[in-house]
Amino acid sequence: MAVEGGMKCVKFLLYVLLLAFCAFAVGLITVGIGAQLVLNQTITPGATPGSLLPVVIIAVGAFLFLVAFVGCCGACKENYCLMITFAIFLSLIMLVEVAAAIAGYVFRDKVISEFNKDFRQQMQNYPQNNHTASILDSMQEDFKCCGAANYTDWEKILIVTKRVPDSCCVNVTQGCGINFNVKDIHTEGCVEKIGGWLRSKVLVVAAVALGIAFVEVLGIVFACCLVKSIRSGYEVM
Numbered sequence: 001m002a003v004e005g006g007m008k009c010v011k012f013l014l015y016v017l018l019l020a021f022c023a024f025a026v027g028l029i030t031v032g033i034g035a036q037l038v039l040n041q042t043i044t045p046g047a048t049p050g051s052l053l054p055v056v057i058i059a060v061g062a063f064l065f066l067v068a069f070v071g072c073c074g075a076c077k078e079n080y081c082l083m084i085t086f087a088i089f090l091s092l093i094m095l096v097e098v099a100a101a102i103a104g105y106v107f108r109d110k111v112i113s114e115f116n117k118d119f120r121q122q123m124q125n126y127p128q129n130n131h132t133a134s135i136l137d138s139m140q141e142d143f144k145c146c147g148a149a150n151y152t153d154w155e156k157i158l159i160v161t162k163r164v165p166d167s168c169c170v171n172v173t174q175g176c177g178i179n180f181n182v183k184d185i186h187t188e189g190c191v192e193k194i195g196g197w198l199r200s201k202v203l204v205v206a207a208v209a210l211g212i213a214f215v216e217v218l219g220i221v222f223a224c225c226l227v228k229s230i231r232s233g234y235e236v237m
Helices: 006-042 049-077 080-106 108-125 130-143 151-158 190-236
Strands: none
Touching: 006 049, 006 190, 049 080, 049 190, 080 108, 080 190, 108 130, 108 151, 108 190, 130 190
């Protein structure tokens, strides 16, 4: 039995929210993949809170897309079981997103400590590993920084006196890091600069997750209203 009256408006609003959920799902997957790529270049892969967060974001995005599809089918066919399933799973996703947002806020400083440890470890491999050297050079150029805490960290790595990677130079040219003048290089450390950038991104992701969770609450409310209307229709029949 088709819904009538005000429930038609609720059904329409639910369709709008379902489209929004699909867009949110694609956005979460994109953000998760982007965050994973960034962390792969800045933090050694491993089962740590900071490195697992992008995986959780991707999984939630994929599951949200599937749940939105179930909700769309349930609303279109006005199927009681599908709508109940949609409401339950959407509630679970909302709880996971809130938990992920809280974890992102709690572990924001953990991301910086992990980055500090891994950056220093990669510095040790700089002279022997061209791939590591390329990653560190790219980070130092992009963020205009040098070393972990500051440029003097390279003295213990490169051994040679008055030598830093060319990527530390304000104007990067071949050999510019040899016998440098301090005024010609970036002196600020990369851990503070890049770590602060990573922490700000984690907080943005956490805030977005909370925003999506709020919209999902509306979806749950509309789904429950539609379920009640469908059930009333079955009882009349």
